[in-house]
Amino acid sequence: MKLHILGCYAATPSLMGNPTAQILEVRDHLFLIDCGEGTQVQLRKHKIKFSRINHIFISHLHGDHFFGLPGLVATFQLLGREKELHIYGPSGIKEVVLMLLRVGNSWTSFTIIFHELDAKEPIEIFEDNKVTVSTIPLSHRIYTNGFLFREKSKERILNTEAVAAYKIDKAYFKNIKKGKDVLLENGEEISNTLLTLDPPKPKSYAFCSDTAYDPGISEWINGVDALYHEATFLASEAHLASKTMHSTAEEAAKIAKAAHVKLLILGHFSIRYKKKEEFIKEAVPHFANVQLAEDGKLVIF
Amino acid sequence: MKLHILGCYAATPSLMGNPTAQILEVRDHLFLIDCGEGTQVQLRKHKIKFSRINHIFISHLHGDHFFGLPGLVATFQLLGREKELHIYGPSGIKEVVLMLLRVGNSWTSFTIIFHELDAKEPIEIFEDNKVTVSTIPLSHRIYTNGFLFREKSKERILNTEAVAAYKIDKAYFKNIKKGKDVLLENGEEISNTLLTLDPPKPKSYAFCSDTAYDPGISEWINGVDALYHEATFLASEAHLASKTMHSTAEEAAKIAKAAHVKLLILGHFSIRYKKKEEFIKEAVPHFANVQLAEDGKLVIF
Numbered sequence: 356m357k358l359h360i361l362g363c364y365a366a367t368p369s370l371m372g373n374p375t376a377q378i379l380e381v382r383d384h385l386f387l388i389d390c391g392e393g394t395q396v397q398l399r400k401h402k403i404k405f406s407r408i409n410h411i412f413i414s415h416l417h418g419d420h421f422f423g424l425p426g427l428v429a430t431f432q433l434l435g436r437e438k439e440l441h442i443y444g445p446s447g448i449k450e451v452v453l454m455l456l457r458v459g460n461s462w463t464s465f466t467i468i469f470h471e472l473d474a475k476e477p478i479e480i481f482e483d484n485k486v487t488v489s490t491i492p493l494s495h496r497i498y499t500n501g502f503l504f505r506e507k508s509k510e511r512i513l514n515t516e517a518v519a520a521y522k523i524d525k526a527y528f529k530n531i532k533k534g535k536d537v538l539l540e541n542g543e544e545i546s547n548t549l550l551t552l553d554p555p556k557p558k559s560y561a562f563c564s565d566t567a568y569d570p571g572i573s574e575w576i577n578g579v580d581a582l583y584h585e586a587t588f589l590a591s592e593a594h595l596a597s598k599t600m601h602s603t604a605e606e607a608a609k610i611a612k613a614a615h616v617k618l619l620i621l622g623h624f625s626i627r628y629k630k631k632e633e634f635i636k637e638a639v640p641h642f643a644n645v646q647l648a649e650d651g652k653l654v655i656f
Numbered sequence: 657m658k659l660h661i662l663g664c665y666a667a668t669p670s671l672m673g674n675p676t677a678q679i680l681e682v683r684d685h686l687f688l689i690d691c692g693e694g695t696q697v698q699l700r701k702h703k704i705k706f707s708r709i710n711h712i713f714i715s716h717l718h719g720d721h722f723f724g725l726p727g728l729v730a731t732f733q734l735l736g737r738e739k740e741l742h743i744y745g746p747s748g749i750k751e752v753v754l755m756l757l758r759v760g761n762s763w764t765s766f767t768i769i770f771h772e773l774d775a776k777e778p779i780e781i782f783e784d785n786k787v788t789v790s791t792i793p794l795s796h797r798i799y800t801n802g803f804l805f806r807e808k809s810k811e812r813i814l815n816t817e818a819v820a821a822y823k824i825d826k827a828y829f830k831n832i833k834k835g836k837d838v839l840l841e842n843g844e845e846i847s848n849t850l851l852t853l854d855p856p857k858p859k860s861y862a863f864c865s866d867t868a869y870d871p872g873i874s875e876w877i878n879g880v881d882a883l884y885h886e887a888t889f890l891a892s893e894a895h896l897a898s899k900t901m902h903s904t905a906e907e908a909a910k911i912a913k914a915a916h917v918k919l920l921i922l923g924h925f926s927i928r929y930k931k932k933e934e935f936i937k938e939a940v941p942h943f944a945n946v947q948l949a950e951d952g953k954l955v956i957f
Contacts, residue, residue, distance in 0.1 A: 366731075366734055367696065367727070367730070367731045367734055368694070368696050368697045368727065369696075369697065369700060370697065370700050370701060392693055392694065392696070392723075392724065392727045393669070393693065393694055393697065395668065395669050395670075395693070396669050396670065396671065396694065399670060399671050400671060415760075416759040416760045417760045417762070418726060418727050418730045418756070418760060418762075419727075419730075422693075422723070422726055422727045422730075422756075423693065425719060425723055426668070426669065426693045426719050426720075426723045429668070429719045429720075429723075430667075430668045433667055433668055445759075447759040448759075450755070450759075451756065451759055454751070454752065454755060455719070455723075455752065458717040458746075458748040458749075458751075458752055459717045459718045459719060459798060460797060460798045461718070461719075496761060497760060497761045
């Protein structure tokens with residue numbers, strides 16, 4: 356998976372950086388996660404093709420997570436989009452987008468399919484033959500979901516030398532890649548394990564922003580390859596984190612540890628912090644493999 | 657007057673520049689005119705104090721002219737604003753702003769006073785002892801107003817040498833600056849023209865975007881010191897200008913000429929044009945004193 360971080364700052368666009376937006380690249384999908392003001396320009400800056408975005412996931416309806424969405428929809432229209440666009444987000448998102456189009460006497464010639472969410476338990480909201488996406492209910496001031504992206508297992512990899520040695524006909528390859536054994540014409544059965552190699556392990560990514568510290572999250576994201584967890588504040592502002600239902604770096608690291616994730620990415624920083632090394636310092640005692648989000652950063656896992 | 661051009665591009669935010677937003681500085685006012693996506697960052701970049709913005713004028717409800725407004729209102733709240741905020745714009749603007757606050761379970765602790773417009777003739781929408789602002793009805797695909805800002809005459813300037821020579825007491829100065837003559841104790845009447853100098857001529861500014869070519873505009877903006885008129889297209893795309901109810905550079909220049917303005921500023925450029933000298937070339941045969949808008953440009957007149 357490739358995670359393009361387009362914006363990782365809290366609350367308001369600033370000279371320091373952009374509000375939340377990410378592109379998760381997995382197989383041939385480009386999933387847009389949140390869409391703060393300025394996301395369009397970030398997409399252009401990082402040469403991400405608008406036409407490849409078909410699914411947009413909005414965590415919650417605070418402006419720094421979706422005020423870029425109406426403009427993006429309008430731009431899709433300007434660009435002559437014809438493909439369906441799926442928007443996943445809290446109930447109310449449809450009304451907002453349609454109203455903003457309506458007051459401009461605008462419309463879209465492509466279909467927008469809204470998937471309005473109100474479940475309080477994790478639910479699967481997207482599935483195809485390559486990926487599933489589920490919600491991660493978060494604890495914030497308004498109804499908020501994180502999103503869990505899980506790649507499905509790829510086919511087994513054909514061991515070309517082995518199949519040649521056994522003189523197996525191409526007609527069998529499809530089934531072999533699906534993990535089936537082969538019965539030769541002479542009656543001999545060849546185990547699939549002799550003919551194939553393990554495919555790469557499917558990857559998984561959890562996006563958790565915005566949220567108060569909630570240990571309950573851990574069970575839903577157990578073992579993910581990468582976790583983006585908000586860390587709006589440092590410990591010195593723990594009282595603000597608590598009051599505004601955000602997390603500190605330490606709390607994010609505790610979630611990462613409890614969930615046995617492989618990599619923790621901290622983000623959604625308050626713009627009060629000019630230097631961010633302190634976030635790493637406060638996280639590391641609890642979870643070692645931690646990175647800081649940065650606008651424009653590409654994380655491959 | 658000082659005009660800070662924050663964004664002067666049409667349709668969509670891009671790497672080339674920002675959608676429409678301007679700050680007009682006149683006496684102690686900072687009037688914000690339109691508020692496309694990205695306006696907040698432009699305000700910060702150009703060190704314009706958010707707290708000095710008390711009046712926002714929105715021409716029409718196409719996204720490239722107001723999608724930055726909800727985020728700006730949210731930021732005013734974050735910054736602890738207490739002062740009233742006046743928002744002038746087409747009917748519907750109140751519903752939009754309030755809905756976007758409501759879905760985020762947000763509110764403002766300062767009062768927002770919406771001035772919803774639907775008049776089809778020019779009307780005065782703001783007046784204090786220094787400035788008036790009136791609408792300029794424009795011809796666009798949806799209800800749209802330009803805005804005409806007129807400085808009021810300043811007081812006459814006291815000729816300190818003259819009042820000293822006539823030994824006129826300070827108590828008279830207030831009336832003298834208002835243009836009154838003085839009756840000395842010996843019965844002699846001193847004409848005001850002997851005691852004062854002309855104040856600087858009051859300035860005026862007309863903002864006309866977005867609009868089709870409409871010669872009727874000229875009479876309302878006659879003689880203004882500066883006219884910002886949209887020129888979305890060049891003559892080669894005149895058919896698009898006509899179809900989308902925008903103007904060409906030549907048409908903007910014809911309006912400037914007919915209205916006897918002093919300076920024409922062209923803006924709202926389509927991002928299809930990578931070089932903009934052509935806009936000047938097409939305008940100059942009709943009106944000589946023409947400038948191109950640029951993001952970040954300051955025009956003083």
